[in-house]
Amino acid sequence: MLDQNGSGSDSQVIAAIQEAITLKSTYNIRVINISLGRPVFESYTLDPVDQAVEAAWKAGIVVVAAAATTGVMRPRTASPLS
Numbered sequence: 241m242l243d244q245n246g247s248g249s250d251s252q253v254i255a256a257i258q259e260a261i262t263l264k265s266t267y268n269i270r271v272i273n274i275s276l277g278r279p280v281f282e283s284y285t286l287d288p289v290d291q292a293v294e295a296a297w298k299a300g301i302v303v304v305a306a307a308a309t310t311g312v313m314r315p316r317t318a319s320p321l322s
């Protein structure tokens with residue numbers, strides 16, 4: 241879902257999560273492991289990536305998500321664990 245530099249868009253991430261949900265039974269997908277660093281602009285209840293993660297969880301897929309931080313001088317947790 242990301243390019244060779246680790247970059248991608250929210251829509252690419254959402255599409256990949258939705259594809260995993262669709263193919264869950266076909267490939268016995270039980271876990272999604274994601275590590276994303278992105279700014280938080282809204283509540284997790286409104287954020288499209290967070291909603292896709294929630295949909296995967298509701299579909300019975302365990303979602304492992306790593307939190308990114310902005311650094312030592314201004315520590316702050318970024319999405320998806322906002």
